[in-house]
Amino acid sequence: MNGSRALLRRALAGRAIARHGRDILASPGMDVERKIIQHGDTDVCLHSLCVAYLALRLALRLRLAIDARALVRAALLHDYFLYDWHERGHGIAHGVRHPQLALANARKAFALTAREQDAIARHMFPLDPRPPRYAEGWLICLCDKVAAVGETIGRPALSGRMLLALDERRESGPPEGEG
Numbered sequence: 001m002n003g004s005r006a007l008l009r010r011a012l013a014g015r016a017i018a019r020h021g022r023d024i025l026a027s028p029g030m031d032v033e034r035k036i037i038q039h040g041d042t043d044v045c046l047h048s049l050c051v052a053y054l055a056l057r058l059a060l061r062l063r064l065a066i067d068a069r070a071l072v073r074a075a076l077l078h079d080y081f082l083y084d085w086h087e088r089g090h091g092i093a094h095g096v097r098h099p100q101l102a103l104a105n106a107r108k109a110f111a112l113t114a115r116e117q118d119a120i121a122r123h124m125f126p127l128d129p130r131p132p133r134y135a136e137g138w139l140i141c142l143c144d145k146v147a148a149v150g151e152t153i154g155r156p157a158l159s160g161r162m163l164l165a166l167d168e169r170r171e172s173g174p175p176e177g178e179g
Contacts, residue, residue: 013053
C-alpha cells in the first residue's frame, strides 16, 4: 500500500508541475536558467524543478492544505535572477539579494499571487530574517535547502533523468555522470 501511495504522489507531483508550470518552463527566462549553473553541476532550471517536485511531494506526504498552483509557480521562480552568480562582482551578497531580484524579474514576466510573491521573496530564511507567511513559502524554503545541499555535495535529491523528464523544453541528454 505504501508503495502505491508513493507512486501516486510522484505522478501527482509531476502532473502538477506540467499543469501549473508549463508557461514558466516555456519562457525565455527559463531558457537562460538552463544555461546557468546553480550548485555543483546542476543548472538553475533543474534546481528549481527539483525544489518544486520535492515541495509538492512533501505537501502530499504531510497532507498539507496548500495551493498547488502557487507552490509550483513560486518554486520554479524562486531563483529567477537570470545571471551567473559565480561571476565576479556578485559575491556573498547574492545570497541576500537574489530573492528580490528573482521577484522583480518574475513580476515582469508573469502575473503573481501574494502567496507566490511571498514565497519567492522569503525563501532564503533564515539568511534573510523575514520568514515566509504561507505554507507554500515554508515548503520552498526547506526544499530549496535540501536540493542545494545535495547538488553542492554531488548527491542530488533527485536523479537528473527524472528532472529532465519534467523539463519538456530541454534538448540535451542527461547531465554528465547520468548517462
